[in-house]
Amino acid sequence: MATDTEKICQLKSAVAGLNQISENEKIGFVNLVSRYLCGEAQHIEWSKIQTPTDEVVVPYDTLAPTPDDPVETKKLLEKLAVLKLNGGLGTTMGCTGPKSVIEVRNGLTFLDLIVIQIENLNSKYGCNVPLLLMNSFNTHDDTLKIVEKYSNSNIEIHTFNQSQYPRLVVDDFSPLPCKGQTGKDGWYPPGHGDVFPSLKNSGKLDVLLSQGKEYVFVANSDNLGAVVDLKILNHLIQNKNEYCMEVTPKTLADVKGGTLISYEGKVQLLEIAQVPDEHVNEFKSIEKFKIFNTNNLWVNLKAIKRLVEAYALKMEIIPNPKEVDGVKVLQLETAAGAAIRFFDHAIGINVPRSRFLPVKATSDLLLVQSNLYTLDDGYIIRSKSRKNPENPSIELGPEFKKVANFLSRFKSIPSVVELDESLKVTGDVYFGANITLKGKVTIAAKPGVQLEIPDGAVIENKEIKGPEDV
Structure with missing residues (x-):
């Protein structure tokens, strides 16, 4: 068996011969694998975890109001760039190409x-x-x-690629492309923690700094709630915070999301993967860990440059095992939120739930296309007529999983403003136009039977198994 040092030496020489990737990518990849082999996992001592104070996780409603003067607002905005993580494909929702081009509402994409x-x-x-x-x-x-269609808009759009790393063959820790797998399957993007080195390596970081930009607002392209917030930007500039993670109160749907803790005098992200088995239920408790990471991040650009150049961003490594053509491979990834502990004066801000509106599945699409939301100047706004502060829970069966199938099953999206609890749909179900759902609704078509909910139906607190129940 090769020692870890031998493995790293072999890996270096193998990677040196991969001409599809840059020198920076080769260095980044070898560093990541070396850290993984050295077992450089940060061990969390459970007893040392402390709940962050309001100084560390600032309540949103305590932020100072933004200046009324448009000239002052302009000064603030001139310091900002917006960065959307656009590396994901819409495959889970049955789409080819980037997820950000799925139509969300009124024919408009993310x-x-x-x-x-x-x-x-x-x-x-x-x-x-x-x-x-x-x-x-x-x-x-x-x-x-896709971005060509925005060429006449008054917005400067930059695109850059995150790193491309070779998948590792588990048996001998060699790069998969060296085994003849030279197509796309031989490679992977190493998670959104890679945003910091990639911003620097692409030259975009220096472009932004030369334009006088100070902060970048980073968010997932599928989070419709992640819009520019002047109050947050103003707070960070006033308080010289190098890093801010937006967190929001946990609901039962978010129990696996990472949370912020105070640990040995620093604020840091605690992910479920770092939690010892005996404490997992405690981690999922809404009482003890009340907030979770929305992955809306605000980061100082000079600080990114300083830390990337010093190779100081050593985020926890997330091993992601896969299989390619019967070969067991490993992808080593990192998360951008885990970088919080390396920045000075890093904070969380506990934001309203409206800033976290991700569309991960067609059940989320149903909500944002429904009358629960309206569209105003590109912003998805929640309806004031909904009394319940929480959104209904929506569960759609596999027949609705792909966007095309989902759209074909609704003549129009039902009214869900008064759906206080949940909608659960299973089987071969089709919805007519102008349907209203209230309370708690379960629709389960019998196997092999197509069930159509007629136009104009009003369904309140019902379980429907056949046409006779409507």
Whole structure:
């Protein structure tokens, strides 16, 4: 058996011969694997975990109001760039190409909405907030074609690629492309923690600094709630915080999400993977860990440059085992939120739930296309007529999983404003137009039977198994 040192030496020489990737990518990859082999996992001592104070996780409603003066607002916005993580494909929802081009509402895609929002800011205040899209090699070509349609808009759009790393063969820790797997399956993008080195290596970081930008707002492209917030930006500039993670109160749907803790005098992210088995239930408790990471991050650009150049961002490594053509491989990834402990004066801000509106599945799409939300200047706004502060829980069966199938099953999206609890749909179900759902609704078509909910039906607190129940 080769020792870890021998493995790293063999890996270095193997990686040196991979001409598809840059020198920076080779260095980053070898460093990541070396750290993994050295078992450089940060061990969390459970007894040392402390709940962060309001100084560390600042309540949103205590933030100072933003200046009324448009000139002052413009000054604030001139210090900002917006970066959307755009490396994901829409495969889970049955789409090819980047997830950000799925239509969300009124024929507009995630990307359309993001562009409209920033365009409106630039027009209103006469500023230049640029938009950066971090693609992966999976989404790069498609995204370049898509952004052409914004060429006449008053927004500067930059695209860059995150790193491309070779998958590791588990048996001998050699790069998969060296075994003849030279196509896309031989490679992977190493998680969104890679945003910091990739921003630097692409040259985009220096471009932003030369334009006088100070902060970048980083968010997932599928989070419709992740919009520019002047109060947060103002707070960070006033208090010289190098890093801010937006957190929001946990509900039972978010029990696996990472949370912020105070640990040995620093604020840091605690992920479920770091939790000892005997404490997992405690971690999932809404009473003890009340907040979770939305992955909306605000980061000082000079601090990113300083830490990347010093190779100081050693985030926890997330091993992701996969199989390619019967070969067991490993992807080593990192998460951007875990970088919080390396920045000075890092804080969390406990934001309203409205800033976390991700669309991960068609059940989320149903909510944002319904009358629970309206669209205003590119912003998805929650309806005031909903009395319940929480959204209903929506569960759709596998027949609805792909966007095309989902759309074909609704003549129009039902009214769910008065759906206080939940909707659960299983089987071959089709919805007519102008349907209203209230309370708690379960619709379960019998196997082999197509069930159509007629136009105009009003269903309240019912379980429907056949046409006779409607």
